[in-house]
Amino acid sequence: MAKNRDLLAIGHSAHDYIIRVPEFPKANFSAPITKMETFNGGAAANVACVGAKLGLKTSLISAVGGDFKKTEYYEHMQNLGIDTDSLIIVPGEATPTAFVLTDDNDDQISYFYWGAAREFAESKVPSSSIRNAEAIHLATGDPNYNWKCSEEAKNEDLLVSFDPGQDLGMYETKKLRDVIENTSILFGNHHEIERILVALEVDLDGLRDLGPKIIVKTCGANGSEIYSNEEKIKIDAINTEVIDPTGAGDSYRAGFLSRFLNGESLEESAKFASTVSSFIIEHRGCQTNMPTFDEAFERMGEFY
Numbered sequence: 226m227a228k229n230r231d232l233l234a235i236g237h238s239a240h241d242y243i244i245r246v247p248e249f250p251k252a253n254f255s256a257p258i259t260k261m262e263t264f265n266g267g268a269a270a271n272v273a274c275v276g277a278k279l280g281l282k283t284s285l286i287s288a289v290g291g292d293f294k295k296t297e298y299y300e301h302m303q304n305l306g307i308d309t310d311s312l313i314i315v316p317g318e319a320t321p322t323a324f325v326l327t328d329d330n331d332d333q334i335s336y337f338y339w340g341a342a343r344e345f346a347e348s349k350v351p352s353s354s355i356r357n358a359e360a361i362h363l364a365t366g367d368p369n370y371n372w373k374c375s376e377e378a379k380n381e382d383l384l385v386s387f388d389p390g391q392d393l394g395m396y397e398t399k400k401l402r403d404v405i406e407n408t409s410i411l412f413g414n415h416h417e418i419e420r421i422l423v424a425l426e427v428d429l430d431g432l433r434d435l436g437p438k439i440i441v442k443t444c445g446a447n448g449s450e451i452y453s454n455e456e457k458i459k460i461d462a463i464n465t466e467v468i469d470p471t472g473a474g475d476s477y478r479a480g481f482l483s484r485f486l487n488g489e490s491l492e493e494s495a496k497f498a499s500t501v502s503s504f505i506i507e508h509r510g511c512q513t514n515m516p517t518f519d520e521a522f523e524r525m526g527e528f529y
Contacts, residue, residue: 228359230308231281231486235351235374236269236364237342238287238298238312239321243471243509248328264510265298266323268364268390271475271511272482275501277305278515279483284308284358286351288344291316301512311354315341325471333470335391345370350377360384360486362478363408365392368400375407384486387437388412388478389421398424402435410485411437412478418442430455439491443477445470449499451491460495463503463528472511477502480521500525 241264250256265274273285285307291314293299298320302309319340326334345367351374355361361378363371363386371387378385387408389396396404402425405411411432413421418440422432429452433440440452446467451458480501484494500521508514516524 228357229282230284230354230358231360232273232276232482233284233286233351233354233358233361234269234273234276234364235286235361235371236366237267237321238270238285238289238293239267239323239337240264240298241266241471241511242322242324243469244324244326246326246328249326249332249334262509264513265301266472266511267321268388268475269362269366270298270302271472272362272364272479273307274302274305274512275476275479275505275515276483277307278517279479279501279521280518281479281483281486282306282308284311284354286311286313286354288313288315288321288342288348290314290318290320290341293320293341296320308354311351313341313344313348315344318344327469327471331467331470337391342366350374352377355383356381358383360386360482362386362388362482363404364388364475365390368392368396368404372400372404372407375404379407384409386410386412386478386482388474389417390474393417393420401425405432406436408437410439410441410482412441412443412474412481414474415442415444441478441481441495443474445473449477449495451495453491458492458495460492460499462499463524465503465507467506469509470506471509473502473506475511476505476515483518496525496529497521500528 245260324336481498504516
């Protein structure tokens, strides 16, 4: 059966409150907010939206509030051509909301209201949407739901991309291992990859033996590292003005997958990914400055 979607992203869509503070307060103290804005976010939605902007045919499964289809965010997804037919609509509940606080050191603390996303735990695996895609990307979301989707996708012989992100702490060790055993590409920042290695009591080679033949570790301003077949590829980050780092990781994943699914090498995929994320961090919000494929490809050629 012909697939009519390149990538299915599974996990959160969220309203993001992006907040700048000079420093994080200690308990029982307060800190002034220097800037606060509201944006479209959620890790799975970020991947689906950025991927669509780059030319991928994407679909999205998120649990959202009852009024989501009346929002600007939903209209934005429709304009990008994202297949939202399998959204889990939860009447009487709010769409997940993230409060992301960034200090003057560009360190971040996040608070996340799950709201409608609690429905993931009771939801059935979206079998038809999975079968209709070439690959799936598991982002932040319910660990058990992600595991069930990874099982189905592996049975369908799909490429499974996994990025537990800031929800890593929600995974019990066994569940984390179960998902990783079904994973083709594991994404994480350097903190998250280290936590996974410690939790599973393996080194990078041992982690790859479990499942993911490709491990992509992002290191912020220090670029990214890709591990596969005893090979380590180091990619420099593009030097650009950082206005807001929120969403850089998700856009990197979208950029990487957009090239890798089109048959490009790991090195080329990572260079393109790094380039895509360089656009996102130049503006506040995860989806405010999404580049087209041509814009990203041109900048990649200029830098690398």
